[in-house]
Amino acid sequence: MKTVTLKLNSGSHDVIVGPGLLAESGYHLKGLGLKGKLAIITDATVRKLYANALKQTLLASGFEVTILNGPDSEEEKSLETAGRLYLELTDMHAERSTPVLAVGGGVIGDLAGFVAATYQRGVPLVQIPTTLLAQADSSLGGKTAVNHGSLKNRIGVFYQPRLTISDTNTLKSLTKEQLSEGLCEIIKHGAIRDGELFDYIESNLDRIMDCDDEALETIVHRSVKIKAEVVEQDEFDLGLRNILNYGHTVGHAVETVSDFQVPHGRAVAIGMVVAAEISNRMGLLNKNDVARIEELLTQAGLLGKVPKIERDRLIEAMHHDKKIVGGKIRFVLLKTIGEVTVTDDVSLDLVEKVLSEKL
Ligand SMILES: NC(=O)c1ccc[n+]([C@@H]2O[C@H](COP(=O)([O-])OP(=O)(O)OC[C@H]3O[C@@H](n4cnc5c(N)ncnc54)[C@H](O)[C@@H]3O)[C@@H](O)[C@H]2O)c1
Ligand SMILES: [Zn+2]
Numbered sequence: 001m002k003t004v005t006l007k008l009n010s011g012s013h014d015v016i017v018g019p020g021l022l023a024e025s026g027y028h029l030k031g032l033g034l035k036g037k038l039a040i041i042t043d044a045t046v047r048k049l050y051a052n053a054l055k056q057t058l059l060a061s062g063f064e065v066t067i068l069n070g071p072d073s074e075e076e077k078s079l080e081t082a083g084r085l086y087l088e089l090t091d092m093h094a095e096r097s098t099p100v101l102a103v104g105g106g107v108i109g110d111l112a113g114f115v116a117a118t119y120q121r122g123v124p125l126v127q128i129p130t131t132l133l134a135q136a137d138s139s140l141g142g143k144t145a146v147n148h149g150s151l152k153n154r155i156g157v158f159y160q161p162r163l164t165i166s167d168t169n170t171l172k173s174l175t176k177e178q179l180s181e182g183l184c185e186i187i188k189h190g191a192i193r194d195g196e197l198f199d200y201i202e203s204n205l206d207r208i209m210d211c212d213d214e215a216l217e218t219i220v221h222r223s224v225k226i227k228a229e230v231v232e233q234d235e236f237d238l239g240l241r242n243i244l245n246y247g248h249t250v251g252h253a254v255e256t257v258s259d260f261q262v263p264h265g266r267a268v269a270i271g272m273v274v275a276a277e278i279s280n281r282m283g284l285l286n287k288n289d290v291a292r293i294e295e296l297l298t299q300a301g302l303l304g305k306v307p308k309i310e311r312d313r314l315i316e317a318m319h320h321d322k323k324i325v326g327g328k329i330r331f332v333l334l335k336t337i338g339e340v341t342v343t344d345d346v347s348l349d350l351v352e353k354v355l356s357e358k359l
Contacts, residue, residue, distance in 0.1 A: 001016055001017065001018035001021065002016070002017045002018060002217060002221040003015070003016050003017075004017070004221065004224045004225050004228050006140075006160070006228045006231065006232060007232055008142075008160060008231070008232060008235050009235055010142075010158075010160050010235065011160060013160060013161055013162055013163055013164070014163055014164070015139075015140065015163075015164040015166065015224050015228070016028065016163070016164070016165055016166065017135070017166045017168065017217055017220050017221045017224060018166075018167070018168060018217050019167065019168045019169045019213045019216070019217065020167060020169055021165050021166070021167040021168075021169075022050060022053070022054050022057065022128070022165070022167040022169070022170065023057050024057075025054060025057055025058060025061075025128070025165055026057050026058050026060060026061025026062075026063065027061065028163060028165060029058070029061070029063070029099070029126065029163070030061060030062075032124075032162050032163055034063075034099050034124060034162075035062070035063070036063070036064060036097075036098070037063070037064045037066070037092070037093070037094065037095075037098050038058070038063050038064070038065060038066075038098060038099045038100070038101060039065075039066050039067075039068055039089060039092065039094060039098060039099070039100050039101065040054065040055065040065060040066070040067045040068065040101045040103050041068050041069075041070040041085065041100060041101065041102055041103065041104075041108060041111070041112035041115065042067060042068075042069070042070055042102075042103040042104050042108060043069070043070055043071065043072045043104050043105075043107070043108055044069065044072050045072075046103055046104040046105075046108070046130055047067060047069070049130075049170070049173055050103065050130060050170055051067055051103050052067075054101075054103060054128070055067060066092045068085055068088050068089070070085065070102075070104065070107075070108050070111055070112055071107050071108065071111050073107070074107055074147070075147075076107075077107050077110060077111045077145075077146055077147050078146055078147055078148065079146055079148050079155065081111060081146070082111060082114055082115050082118070082146055085111075085112075085115050085119075086115065086118075086119055089115075089119055094119070094120075094123065095120070095123075096120045096121075096122075096123055097123070097124070098123055098124075099123065099124040099125070099126055099162070100112055100115060100116040100119075100123055100124070100125055100126070101126045101128055102116070102125065102126070102127050102128060102129075102139075102161075103128040103130065104128075104129070104130055104131075104134070105129070105130060105131035105133065105134045105138075106129075106131065106133055106134045106137075106138035106139075108134075109127055109129055109134050109138055109139045109144075110138065110143070110144055110145045110146070110153070110156070111144075111145075111146055112125070113125055113127070113142075113144030113145075113159055113161070114144040114145060114146050114155075114156055114157065114159075116144075116159065117144050117157045117159030118157070122159065124162045125159060125160075125161040125162060126161055126162055126163050126164070126165065127139040127161040127163075127164040127165070128164075128165045128166075128167070129164065129166055130167075130170040130171075131171070131174060131178060131181075131182055132171055132174065132178070132179055132181070132182025132183060132186075132220070133178075133181050133182035133185060133265070134182075135166040135168070135171070135182070135220045135223075135224075136182055136185055136186045136189070136219070136220050136223035136224065136227075137182070137185040137186075137189075137223065137227065139161075139164055139166070140164070140224060140227045140228060140231060141227060141231045141241075142158045142159055142160040142161075142231070142235070143156060143158060143237070144156045144157055144158070144159050158235070158236060166220055166224070168213065168216040168217050168220055169213075171211060171216055172211045176209060176301065177263075177301070179208075179209060179211075180265060180300050180301040180302055181263060181264065181265035181266075182265070183201070183208065183219075183265075183300050183302075184264075184265035184266075184268055184269055184297070184300070184302050185223070185265070185268070186201065186219050186220075186222075186223045187201060187272075187293075187296060187297065187300065188244075188246055188247055188268065188272060189222070189223045189226040189227065190222075190226075190337070190338070191246060191272065191276075191293060191334060191337055191338070191340075192226075192243050192244070192246050192332070192334070192338075192339075192340040193226045193229075193230070193243070193338060193339075193340065194222060194226055194338055195336070195337045195338030195339075196338075197219070197222045197223070197226070198292075198296070198337050198338065200218065200219070200222075201219065201296065201300075202292070202296055204218075205296075205299055205300065209300075227244070230243065230244060242332065242342050243332055243340045243342060245332050246272060246275060246332040246334070246340060247268040247269070247270075247271035247272030247274075247275055247332075248268055248271055248332075249271060249275070249318065249321075249329070249330065249331055249332070250267075250270060250271035250274045250275065250314070250318075250351075250355070251264070251267040251268035251269075251270065251271030251272075252267070252271075252317070252321060253271075253314045253315075253317035253318050253321065254267035254270050254271065254309060254314065255267045256317045256320075257309050257310070257313045257314055257317050258307060258309060261307060262307065262309075265302055266302050266303075269297040269300075269302035269303055270303070270358070270359070272293060272297065273290075273293060273294050273297065273303065273358055274351075274354050274355060274358050275331055275332060275333060275334070276289070276290045276293045276294070276334055277290055277354045277357070277358060278331060278333060278346055278350060278351065278354050279333040279334045279335070281350060281354065282333065282343075282346070282350075284333055284334065284335050284341065285333070285334045285335060285336065286336075289334070289336060289337050292337065293334075293337070308359075309359055311352060311355045311356055311359065314355060314359075315348065315351070315352060315355075318351075324348060325344070327347060327348050327349075328344060328345055328346060328347060328348070329344075329346050329347075329348060329351060330342065330343070330344045330346070331343060331346040331351075333346075
């Protein structure tokens with residue numbers, strides 16, 4: 001087991017990572033001084049796979065456990081679902097001291113986090129992420145969110161968990177596609193801040209995709225460490241956290257233009273390649289590093305099989321995102337693998353040129 005402690009103005013908490021941690025959850029919760037009643041918020045898939053077993057271990061540790069059904073999809077990550085859960089928490093006589101355990105992927109983490117932050121103005125939250133994306137990225141940083149109509153992730157609050165338990169054994173039931181989605185953000189973390197992590201993924205990709213215990217623990221732990229360092233310096237997303245958007249300027253546009261047919265990780269992978277190429281054209285990143293990024297994302301199953309995307313519509317989407325000012329656009333660029341810079345000075349002409357070559 002590996003531990004990362006996030007030291008934040010709103011308090012500190014641990015993120016523990018390793019195989020088999022679900023079975024120790026009762027022990028870790030008691031260690032926080034939690035006791036009595038608690039609520040697990042999960043989805044139908046994770047409920048069957050893990051939440052029922054988790055309930056048994058928590059019962060054995062003396063907790064009184066209620067499982068509540070959270071959103072089963074992005075569409076259900078809504079205010080309506082949150083509203084239903086407030087009523088269900090009330091039905092189970094949840095109090096301000098009653099912990100909410102968010103057990104699932106990013107959809108569950110975001111919504112259960114939001115519910116925990118707002119029910120009775122905040123009850124203790126424990127994140128138990130079960131996808132690679134959630135363990136390596138979305139469960140960290142305290143951003144909770146729901147969607148509302150066309151507002152995606154626009155309704156939410158910053159709310160930190162008391163503890164995050166990332167049992168890497170849960171990743172073994174994910175599909176290769178789901179693993180790749182999470183790996184995308186880990187490769188991103190390596191590219192912006194940890195060249196050694198990037199090297200490690202290059203050398204151990206087969207072990208990672210085969211869910212080798214040590215490989216999963218290593219990449220999740222290092223990814224958590226990188227995001228934790230960034231979040232500690234920019235708890236409320238006012239500056240440094242911007243570097244986490246590497247690949248996301250073009251990535252978000254690809255998602256939008258494809259009407260979300262291209263999944264987030266694949267869209268961001270395209271964005272990372274485009275941003276790496278732009279970095280090279282602006283004299284920052286060498287050709288060899290650009291090629292390594294493209295090769296690793298390809299090997300990880302994140303490039304290729306992309307529907308034809310019209311360049312004009314991509315630029316239009318970036319305009320819409322208000323990312324373009326005076327013919328220039330903000331980009332997170334790489335200086336080398338492991339070092340990043342943010343600039344407002346990328347010309348739209350260069351972006352169009354690179355898009356036309358890469359798409
Ligand atoms: N808060 C943040 O900072 C942040 C950052 C990035 C993404 N997000 C959010 O995260 C969400 C995406 O998260 P995601 O990629 O985890 O998707 P998800 O939560 O939709 O999970 C994907 C699917 O995997 C299933 N699943 C979960 N764990 C499983 C397991 N161990 N084995 C088998 N199946 C399992 C789920 O039932 C679901 O069908 C989006 O809503 C996005 O907005 C939030
Ligand atoms: Zn992302």
